Amino acid sequence: MGGDFGVESSIPGLALVHQDNPQVRFKIYGDEALIYPLLNKHKSLLNVCEVIHTTKIVRSDEKPSSALRSSKDSSMRMAIEAVKDGEAQAVVSSGNTGALMALAKVILRPLPGIHRPAIASVFPTLTGKTVMLDLGANVLVDAENLVQFAVLGAVFARSHMQKERPSVGLLNVGSEDMKGPDHVRGAAETLAQVEFPGQYYGFVEGNDITKGTVDVVVTDGYAGNIALKTAEGVGKLMGDLLKQAFKSNPLSMVGGLLAYSALKQAKRKMDPRLYNGGVFLGLGGLCVKSHGGSDAIGFASAVRLSVQLARHGYINRVGEEINNLMAQETFLT
Amino acid sequence: MGGDFGVESSIPGLALVHQDNPQVRFKIYGDEALIYPLLNKHKSLLNVCEVIHTTKIVRSDEKPSSALRSSKDSSMRMAIEAVKDGEAQAVVSSGNTGALMALAKVILRPLPGIHRPAIASVFPTLTGKTVMLDLGANVLVDAENLVQFAVLGAVFARSHMQKERPSVGLLNVGSEDMKGPDHVRGAAETLAQVEFPGQYYGFVEGNDITKGTVDVVVTDGYAGNIALKTAEGVGKLMGDLLKQAFKSNPLSMVGGLLAYSALKQAKRKMDPRLYNGGVFLGLGGLCVKSHGGSDAIGFASAVRLSVQLARHGYINRVGEEINNLMAQETFLT
Numbered sequence: 001m002g003g004d005f006g007v008e009s010s011i012p013g014l015a016l017v018h019q020d021n022p023q024v025r026f027k028i029y030g031d032e033a034l035i036y037p038l039l040n041k042h043k044s045l046l047n048v049c050e051v052i053h054t055t056k057i058v059r060s061d062e063k064p065s066s067a068l069r070s071s072k073d074s075s076m077r078m079a080i081e082a083v084k085d086g087e088a089q090a091v092v093s094s095g096n097t098g099a100l101m102a103l104a105k106v107i108l109r110p111l112p113g114i115h116r117p118a119i120a121s122v123f124p125t126l127t128g129k130t131v132m133l134d135l136g137a138n139v140l141v142d143a144e145n146l147v148q149f150a151v152l153g154a155v156f157a158r159s160h161m162q163k164e165r166p167s168v169g170l171l172n173v174g175s176e177d178m179k180g181p182d183h184v185r186g187a188a189e190t191l192a193q194v195e196f197p198g199q200y201y202g203f204v205e206g207n208d209i210t211k212g213t214v215d216v217v218v219t220d221g222y223a224g225n226i227a228l229k230t231a232e233g234v235g236k237l238m239g240d241l242l243k244q245a246f247k248s249n250p251l252s253m254v255g256g257l258l259a260y261s262a263l264k265q266a267k268r269k270m271d272p273r274l275y276n277g278g279v280f281l282g283l284g285g286l287c288v289k290s291h292g293g294s295d296a297i298g299f300a301s302a303v304r305l306s307v308q309l310a311r312h313g314y315i316n317r318v319g320e321e322i323n324n325l326m327a328q329e330t331f332l333t
Numbered sequence: 334m335g336g337d338f339g340v341e342s343s344i345p346g347l348a349l350v351h352q353d354n355p356q357v358r359f360k361i362y363g364d365e366a367l368i369y370p371l372l373n374k375h376k377s378l379l380n381v382c383e384v385i386h387t388t389k390i391v392r393s394d395e396k397p398s399s400a401l402r403s404s405k406d407s408s409m410r411m412a413i414e415a416v417k418d419g420e421a422q423a424v425v426s427s428g429n430t431g432a433l434m435a436l437a438k439v440i441l442r443p444l445p446g447i448h449r450p451a452i453a454s455v456f457p458t459l460t461g462k463t464v465m466l467d468l469g470a471n472v473l474v475d476a477e478n479l480v481q482f483a484v485l486g487a488v489f490a491r492s493h494m495q496k497e498r499p500s501v502g503l504l505n506v507g508s509e510d511m512k513g514p515d516h517v518r519g520a521a522e523t524l525a526q527v528e529f530p531g532q533y534y535g536f537v538e539g540n541d542i543t544k545g546t547v548d549v550v551v552t553d554g555y556a557g558n559i560a561l562k563t564a565e566g567v568g569k570l571m572g573d574l575l576k577q578a579f580k581s582n583p584l585s586m587v588g589g590l591l592a593y594s595a596l597k598q599a600k601r602k603m604d605p606r607l608y609n610g611g612v613f614l615g616l617g618g619l620c621v622k623s624h625g626g627s628d629a630i631g632f633a634s635a636v637r638l639s640v641q642l643a644r645h646g647y648i649n650r651v652g653e654e655i656n657n658l659m660a661q662e663t664f665l666t
Contacts, residue, residue, distance in 0.1 A: 126570055136506055139514050173469050173558040181472050181555055206562025210570040219559075222514055225506040226556045227563040229539025234567040237459055237543040238603065242575075245592065245599035252595035259579060259588030266578035270571065 001030040001057045001075045002095025003292040003299075007038050010094060010290075013299030014049070015042040017307070024048065024307055027088055029075035031055050054078060058099045060292070067099035068106060076100060080107045083285035090286035090306035092277075094299065097289055101137060101280060108285035111319050113326045116141065117282035118149050118221070119289070120156055121228070122275050122305070125212030131157045131166075132209060132217040135278060136225035143186025144329075146170065146218055150191055151321050152281040153216035154198030159312035160305070165197070166215035169204035171223055179203065183220065194328045197321050235270065277302035279309065281318070286310055334363040334390045334408045335428025336625040336632075340371050343427060343623075346632030347382070348375040350640070357381065357640055360421055362408035364388050387411060391432045393625070400432035401439060409433060413440045416618035423619035423639035425610075427632065430622055434470060434613060441618040444652050446659045449474065450615035451482050451554070452622070453489055454561070455608050455638070458545030464490050464499075465542060465550040468611060469558035476519025477662075479503065479551055483524055484654050485614040486549040487531030492645035493638070498530070499548035502537035504556055512536065516553065527661045530654050568603065610635035612642065614651070619643055 003009065007030060014026050025048045028035055032053040039045050056074040058067045071077040076095050082088040084107050093100050101117075110117055118134035133153050138145065150168050157166035170188055172180040177188075180203065191200040201214045206227055209217055219227070246256035256263070268274070276298040278289040286309055290302035336342060340363060347359050358381045361368055365386040372378050389407040391400045404410040409428050415421040417440050426433050434450075443450055453466035466486050471478065483501050490499035503521055505513040510521075513536065524533040534547045539560055542550055552560070579589035589596070601607070609631040611622040619642055623635035 124570070126573060139506060139512075171559060173472060173555055179472075206559045206564070207566030207569070209563060210566040222506055223556055223559045226504060226539045226552075226560050230542055230560040230563050231539070231567045233540030233543035234564045235571065236540070237457070238568065238571045240459060241599040241602055242596075245595040248595045248598070252592035255588040255590070255592030255595075257588070258591065259585035262578040262581045262585035262588075263575075265581070266574040269574055 001034075002060065002093055003290065003294065004094075005295065006030075006094075007034050009295050009299050011035065011038040011042060011045070012296035013303060015045055016296060016300035017303045018044055018048060021304070021307055022048070026050070027052060027079070027082055029054060029079040029082075030057075052078060058096050058103075060096050062096055062099055064098040064102035067096065068102050071099070071103060077103055077107070080104055080285075080287065083287070084108055089310035090288060092288045092290055092299075092303050092306050094290040094292055094294065097278075097292075100287065100289055104280050104283055104285075104287040108283040108287065110282055111284055111315075111322055113322045114148055114282040116145050116148075117280050118152060119278045120153055120281050121278050122160060123209060123231075124270050124275060125210050127212040129161060130209055130212055130215060130217055131160065132219070132224060132228070133281060134219065134221040134224050135228050136221040137280070138221040140222075141183055141220040143183045143190060146183060146187035146220065147190045147194070147196075147325070148282065148322065149218045150187070150198060150200070150216070151196050151325055152318060153218055154196060155314060155318040155321055156279065156281060156309070157215045158197060158317075159309050159314050161215060163215055165199045167201045168198040168216040168218060169201040169208065169214035171209075171217050171219035171227070172203040172205065174205065175203045187218070190329075194325060196325055232272070235272075273298035274301055277305040279305060284315065286315060334367075335393065335426055336623065336627065337427075338628065339363075339427075340367050342628050342632050344368065344371040344375060344378070345629035346636060348378055349629060349633035350636045351377055351381060354637070354640055355381075359383070360385060360412070360415055362387060362412040362415075363390075385411060391429050391436075393429050395429055395432055397431040397435035400429065401435050404432070404436060410436055410440070413437055413618075413620065416620070417441055422643035423621060425621045425623055425632075425636050425639050427623040427625055427627065430611075430625075433620065433622055437613050437616055437618075437620040441616040441620065443615055444617055444648075444655055446655045447481055447485075447615040449478050449481075450613050451485060452611045453486055453614050454611050455493060456542060456564075457603050457608060458543050460545040462494060463542055463545055463548060463550055464493065465552070465557060465561070466614060467552065467554040467557050468561050469554040470613070471554040473555075474516055474553040476516045476523060479516060479520035479553065480523045480527070480658070481615065481655065482551045483520070483531060483533070483549070484529050484658055485651060486551055487529060488647060488651040488654055489612065489614060489642070490548045491530060491650070492642050492647050494548060496548055498532045500534045501531040501549040501551060502534040502541065502547035504542075504550050504552035504560070505536040505538065507538065508536045520551070523662075527658060529658055565605070568605075606631035607634055610638040612638060617648065619647060
């Protein structure tokens, strides 16, 4: 029900996912008066969808604390509870991010040993993809949180990019050992010593994110969120300047038309809709936040991400790896 | 003498500055055997340049601590000392950033009341320009440092953008009051109360940098450096994808040629060379770092920035404003 377009983007999105994942089944939580008209437009979905009717929603401007108190029977809460009860393997929502994180934390609970869950997303690079976390769940973290994020991210990269030993870098302001804040240097020390499902690369800088220097970029939610939003801003600025340029005179308009299909392909490589989906990692169940402004294509990407992680058994795998880490940490201290 | 191209970029750069600033005089510190052949190629410079010969340099891989100990008679140190002694109004260097900052701090000293100097640069936005600081001088700052950065940045914007009351935003992970780390929220509280040479806007996010939401973006060197490098990376990724697109087939190549001049104009708007120059703010003299990889056009931009700030009397103006701030802070506490 959430996001700018509600079921208008989510249900056509499910229809797209169904095309290449015919065996995946969906539980749709929300107002059936809004849902059925759309399902009837996408008849292929009728056999793989179950509608659980509720008119209660978590509003987009609701504070997490209020959502925790009074979200009973809301579509968001019921969907998360379905994951907790084992009726679903993942939940995807376009709704209120703060409320979704608060409810997911309380209902799905952090995995044993995890102090703070993190938000991860996939980004396009010159050569492929990078996973980055945390993108804003935790402004303040310590070295141990970052080490745990490295494990959460490495298992994510295994599932998503089929890399057995993904390389993991810590985002910092320089590559020398003595650079950066305490929590980043502390995490570097531990990651250089422990066995974990990735290969520790060292420090990376902001430009390494899109260069594809590592498979997983680990950072705190403060720097991660600022990097993410800055990247969005630069992308928009360059896109806008480019559009202006093609419109600026008749010759460049013709040029733009001739290069249209090649430009479209380039744009597709960076299309944020294809990288949509912020995955809450470190909880006992899979929860994916779809961008509130995304359309059907964007929503479908978030759902595909959840399907992929669920298929790969992310929760069990990451639980084991966190246990392994904890065993070594006891040994280290 | 510094940077990837040494005098090969700096002296042709001075020739460019001389074209539109015929009254500005230059002191060139370095090896005259390298300098004179280039001056003879740019004869217009001979009347406005003085060469102070030294073969000693601060190496690009030298640690700041080593530069502090053994930089006597080096081109970098002598140039900074010329500012201290009032023989020059600003120093511009393409050399070792850490050494330049360390020497500038020791020789030019922080202004009375300033706890930490900051590095500021100008960035292109959709509608004009934004000044951002700190870009990496201080990883760890407190609320008071950020408040001082706001003053340093606001006076910079006055000088550079001729805005009498530039708007100032604090970079954060959201716009709500309760968001973000302590030092950012603390600075917000003070900035909302004090009189300073800017207009406090509130929190801004990463995408606001290029949107041009405010004239001055204030942040710590950790987030600032990561935002800066991330922006560089996204710019490069998009530029590379675009180049690939135009080369991908004969039709798009023709399209690229037809749109060439419009595209070049768009590129010019974001050309990092035109925004080159990291200004060390908060010291008793002007010191500008030119990017080590920049060519003559880039070096000229850094020199023009220093000329502009010197002409506007930045050091005296900012000294007064810091005094005003301190007077109010005593009152506040």
